[in-house]
Amino acid sequence: MDIRKALPTALACALLGLAVSAQADEPGSQAMAMIKADFKPHGMAGLDRLVEDGVQAVCNRSDNKPPQAIAQRLQQDQLADIKYPADGKLLGDWRAGEKIAQSGNGFTWTDKPGVPAGGNCYNCHQIAPQELSFGSIGPSLYHYGKNFGNKPEVQKYVYDKIYNAKATVLCSTMPRFGHVGALNEQQIKDLVALLLDPASPVNK
Amino acid sequence: MKRILLLCAAGAAVAAFPAVAKDAATAEFEKFRDVLEADNPAELFEMKGEELWKTKRGPNNASLEKCDLGLGPGVVKGAYVQMPRYFADVGKVMDAERRIVYCMVSLQGFKAEDIARQPFSSQTHTPDQTAIVTYVAGQSRNMKFAVPMNRPEMRETYEIGKEIAAFRAGPYDFACNSCHGEDGKRIRMQELSNISTHEGASKSVQGWPGYRMTGGVMLTLQWRMTDCFRQQRFPEPKYLSDTITALITYMSANAQGSLYKGPGIKR
Numbered sequence: 001m002d003i004r005k006a007l008p009t010a011l012a013c014a015l016l017g018l019a020v021s022a023q024a025d026e027p028g029s030q031a032m033a034m035i036k037a038d039f040k041p042h043g044m045a046g047l048d049r050l051v052e053d054g055v056q057a058v059c060n061r062s063d064n065k066p067p068q069a070i071a072q073r074l075q076q077d078q079l080a081d082i083k084y085p086a087d088g089k090l091l092g093d094w095r096a097g098e099k100i101a102q103s104g105n106g107f108t109w110t111d112k113p114g115v116p117a118g119g120n121c122y123n124c125h126q127i128a129p130q131e132l133s134f135g136s137i138g139p140s141l142y143h144y145g146k147n148f149g150n151k152p153e154v155q156k157y158v159y160d161k162i163y164n165a166k167a168t169v170l171c172s173t174m175p176r177f178g179h180v181g182a183l184n185e186q187q188i189k190d191l192v193a194l195l196l197d198p199a200s201p202v203n204k
Numbered sequence: 205m206k207r208i209l210l211l212c213a214a215g216a217a218v219a220a221f222p223a224v225a226k227d228a229a230t231a232e233f234e235k236f237r238d239v240l241e242a243d244n245p246a247e248l249f250e251m252k253g254e255e256l257w258k259t260k261r262g263p264n265n266a267s268l269e270k271c272d273l274g275l276g277p278g279v280v281k282g283a284y285v286q287m288p289r290y291f292a293d294v295g296k297v298m299d300a301e302r303r304i305v306y307c308m309v310s311l312q313g314f315k316a317e318d319i320a321r322q323p324f325s326s327q328t329h330t331p332d333q334t335a336i337v338t339y340v341a342g343q344s345r346n347m348k349f350a351v352p353m354n355r356p357e358m359r360e361t362y363e364i365g366k367e368i369a370a371f372r373a374g375p376y377d378f379a380c381n382s383c384h385g386e387d388g389k390r391i392r393m394q395e396l397s398n399i400s401t402h403e404g405a406s407k408s409v410q411g412w413p414g415y416r417m418t419g420g421v422m423l424t425l426q427w428r429m430t431d432c433f434r435q436q437r438f439p440e441p442k443y444l445s446d447t448i449t450a451l452i453t454y455m456s457a458n459a460q461g462s463l464y465k466g467p468g469i470k471r
Contacts, residue, residue, distance in 0.1 A: 049373060
């Protein structure tokens with residue numbers, strides 16, 4: 001495994017300048033001990049999910065506000081981990097993208113292994129105007145391409161955001177869909193098209 | 205620089221776009237709820253729970269009338285809004301469901317493993333403790349949350365609960381706070397309460413245990429916590445774990461002083 005993918009917690013915390021051997025009676029460590037004891041694996045959700053990676057550890061220890069220098073360094077690692085399509089094309093099919101954006105499937109203990117995960121995008125974002133059932137944890141993406149255009153840098157920004165939201169906002173609430181293998185390159189391209197293709201309903 | 209520009213521009217775009225059709229579904233549900241609450245299905249479970257509380261059952265052929273929910277053996281009135289609490293007899297903080305199951309095991313002789321096997325309602329089965337929790341909760345209707353936070357164990361549990369609510373992990377990097385950490389957010393059309401505030405926490409513990417119209421089943425706050433961990437993409441919390449007691453303590457203490465309207469109806 002790539003070291004950058006799972007910057008060990010100890011190193012991450014050292015970066016943060018926090019003592020790794022925190023007091024055992026401090027609520028944070030008590031919480032960790034409790035969580036460690038209290039879960040059981042179910043379906044695809046194994047106990048390994050409770051182990052923080054470097055980004056999670058830093059965000060957890062800093063109340064999601066890491067010092068800028070550390071955030072920048074970890075963001076660079078996340079950015080370096082992003083894989084791009086071999087042909088360099090980042091714009092897929094917006095129709096397929098809409099389907100992926102709608103689907104909330106994936107990664108829960110009731111999801112069947114092998115069934116592709118969805119993007120959950122509408123859970124958090126307004127996107128196409130036809131869909132009125134949208135969440136508000138993330139910003140509205142309606143008219144995204146209309147507002148920002150469709151140039152290669154914009155395509156790359158959106159591709160990167162979907163692939164690994166933490167590459168630009170370290171403690172973003174948005175999951176790292178490409179990084180964790182929830183969405184593949186083609187699916188991410190289709191989502192880029194949903195947001196940027198002038199023919200997409202998002203930009204009408 | 206470009207990225208920063210993009211982010212700033214996106215912020216402006218959001219501000220310019222009012223949240224349309226904000227709560228159509230919620231408004232619809234609220235209407236529905238008013239009609240239903242006149243004839244609250246939860247009351248059926250309260251009655252069933254009262255019967256279960258008073259009937260001699262289990263290997264020990266005992267009723268639960270000696271069960272101490274914190275206000276003395278058999279005292280049910282007002283007990284729900286004063287839990288979680290520290291129980292000196294077990295040296296632990298327990299929430300209502302956990303304490304009731306403790307009594308079913310210690311007084312009636314039921315086996316904890318058997319109870320844990322299918323702890324939450326399905327279309328075909330309502331666990332006894334769900335009905336009993338509903339009965340006990342009904343006996344705190346129109347009382348204010350008064351969780352005994354004067355105990356140091358409670359304050360410690362509260363702080364742990366607060367930490368657990370903030371703990372991000374799993375494939376989606378979610379914590380409770382990812383969904384419940386800010387005011388006025390939604391997942392799709394579902395409003396998310398901010399569990400860190402008095403107002404949000406009061407909403408969060410209100411109406412539990414609740415009759416859920418989706419599926420037509422009676423569900424407890426323990427169930428809600430478990431299902432939120434599922435949505436959080438975590439593994440499954442063991443039934444009646446310290447982790448969930450700590451979260452319920454955190455939310456109930458934040459809701460301190462607010463009026464509990466009794467078992468309710470949930471969408």
